[in-house]
Amino acid sequence: MARELGELNREGFARYKADVKNEGKPFFPRAILHDTIMSLVVVCVTVGLAAIWYYGSSNKGLTGGVLGPLYAPPADPGTTSFVPRPDWYFYFLFYLLRIFKWPETVFIATVGIPTICLILLLGLPFYDRRRERRPSRRPVAMIAAVLTVLSMAVLTWKGATANEALGSELVLLVPKWAHQQGFEGKELPTKGATLFAQSGCLNCHTYLGQGAGQLGAPNLSAIGATNDAAFFLQYIQNPAAFGNKVMGSYSYLGQPNLHALAAFLAASKGGK
C-alpha cells in the first residue's frame, strides 16, 4: 500500500498499453469511421446554420431571422446609444461586469476571475492527482463540474437577457430626477437631463440608482457638488485632457446641448 503514486501510475499505463495492444480495436478503419461520421455532421450543421442565417434575413440583411441579421448598420463612433453586446460565449464575462460594477472591483470581473479560472483549468492534472477515473468515485470533481457548468449557464443566460435601460424609458424619469435634485421648472438642466437619458450616458454611468456602471464609470448623482458647469462643459468635450482615456468626446452634440448637459451635471448635487 505504501507504494508511490508515480510507480502505480507507470504500472497502470503499462497495463493500459498491453491491454490496448492485446484486446483493442484498430483505429483505422473502425474508430476513424465514427470520427468521419461525426465530422460530416459538424460540416452539415455549419452549412445548415449558414443557410438559415442567410435565407432567414430580409431587408438586405439588416433584419434578421432566427439567427439574427447579417450585419448591423456600419460602425459609427459618433453614436452613443448603441448597447455593446459581445458574441454569446463572452456573455458570462459581460454579466460578471454588472455584478462587479463598482470602479474599485471591476478588475475582479475583467481580469481576476478569468485568470483564476484559467489557472485552475491549467493546473487541474496537478492538484487532482488521484488515479481514480470513475465519476461515481470523484464526488468533489463532479460537484465542482456541475457548479461550474451551472454558474456559466446562469451567467450566460443572464448576460443574454440583460436589458440596458433604453433612452426612451429613461426620459420618463427626468421629472423625478428634477424633483430629487431640486431643478424642477429650470429649463436648461431639464433639457440636459433629457439629453443625458437619451444619449446613452447611462450605458456606462449610474445616476440615482439607474444605469449600467460599466468600465469603472462613476456615479454622477452628486457630481455637481464637485465642480461647476463651466468645468463640465470642458470635460465632456475632451475627457482625455482630464486624464480620462476611457470616455470619448461628446462635442458632436453641439454647443447648446453641451451647455444644457453641463447645467444638468452642475445641478446634480446628490438629491434628497
Next chain:
Amino acid sequence: MATTVPRRRKVKPRRQKLVEQAVLAPLDWVDERTAFVKGTKWFLFRHVPRDVSWLQTLGSATLTAFIVQALTGAILAMYYQPSAAIDPQTGKPVAYSSIQSITNDVTLGWLVRGMHRWGASVFIILLFLHMGRVFLFGAYKYPRELTWITGVLLLATGMLMGFTGYLLPWDQTAYWATAVGINLNGTAPFLGPWLAQFLAGGPEIGNYTLAKFYAIHMLLLPGAIFALIGVHIYLVTRLGVTSPPWSKEEAGRDRPPKVPTGRRAGLVRPSGDGDGARPGLVRSGGSGGAS
C-alpha cells in the same frame, strides 16, 4: 477474344511494374528522408481500446470545425479589406462594404461567410463539450497532463479568435463590443493600460485597430492554433485514448493482486478465482478480447 485475353495478361504486369515504379520512386525518395510511411502507419494502424465511445469523437469533430474555419477564413481573406476608411462608392466603411459584397456579390460568398460566422460558434461549443468529456472521463490524469494543458491553451486561443474576429465586419455591434472589450483589457493591473493601447493602436478605435485585429486573427492566432493542435494530436496518438472509466473491460484496469496459482499475473485476464476481494473492479468470465 480468346487470344487477346492472355496477351493482355502478359503485358499488364510489366506495364504495372513500370507505373508502380514511376509512382513509388518519388514516394520512396521522400520516405527515405522523412519516414512518413512509418509515421502514417504509426498514426493510422494503431489500436485503441475496444470500448471507446461516440463521446470520444468530439475531439476530431472540433478539429473538423477548425479546418472549416481555416478554409472559409482563407477564402474570406481573398475578398475582405480591413480598412475603416469611407468607400466613396458606397458611402460606407471599406471593411463593411467588402463584407456586404462578399455576402451579396461573390458566388456562394454568403455560404462561406455564414459558415465562418457560425462555424466559430460550433467550434467553441465543441471545444467545451470535448473538454467536458475529458473531465468526465478523468482523461487528464497521468500520463496525459500535457495533452490537457495544450487543450486548455487551445480553448483560450479559440476564445481570442472569437474576440478578434468579431470586430472585422466593422458594424455597430462589432465596434461597440470591441470598444468595451478593449476597455476591459485596460482594467488589468500593470500590463492592462499598455495592452489596451496596443490593441486600439491609437486614441480611438479605428483603422489601426482593425488592421491589428485582422493580423492577429488571421496570422498570429491561427499559427498558434495549428502548432498547438499538432502537439495535441501527437500526444493523443503517442499516449492513446482512455476507455470510458465505467467500462468493465477498461484498458489498464486493475487486476487482482497476485494469483496464487503461479500463473503470470498482469497481462492475463483473471479467471475469476482471484477477484473475490474487489468484485466491482474486474469482470470475470468472457474469453478475453485478445481475439
